[in-house]
Amino acid sequence: MNKIERNKKNIELFKTCINTNDKDLAEKLIDAKAEFQSLISDEKLYGGAGYLSVVDVMRKSFSDIHWEIVDTAVEENKIAVSWICSGTHDGDFMKFPASGKKFSFGCMNFYYFNEEGKIIKDVAAQGMAGLFQSLGFM
DSSP: OOHHHHHHHHHHHHHHHHHHTOHHHHHHHBOTTOEEEETTEEEEEEHHHHHHHHHHHHHHHOTTOEEEEEEEEEOSSEEEEEEEEEEEOOSOBTTBOOOOOEEEEEEEEEEEEOTTSOEEEEEESSTHHHHHHHTTOO
16 A cells, blocks of 8 residues: 555544544554644643544534545645534533534645654644634634
């Protein structure tokens, strides 16, 4: 399997990982030294556990949150993913109390891979702005 095929396979597994909050799969797919930043945490987050800590917060606020891949553009060391994220705001999120509103928005992420095929960086093109707009917070 070449790197492009591997990256496509790994991003499909990553989708499963974030939709099921699978910690073992996160450790398999995300390099332990990978550093992530999020509006949800003031501290830097590392590795699969760090990445899924953001997913944990999202699940507490949006228990049915789901990510679906719309399209990808793949290279040997990176992949651009167009996602649709949907769910229901049924728990408090940051300073916003649960509203019961359903949401769906598109977002774009760029994932960078090391030589072993593990994610080492995630850059969100729209990120939380899409969620805030979808729920009417901005």
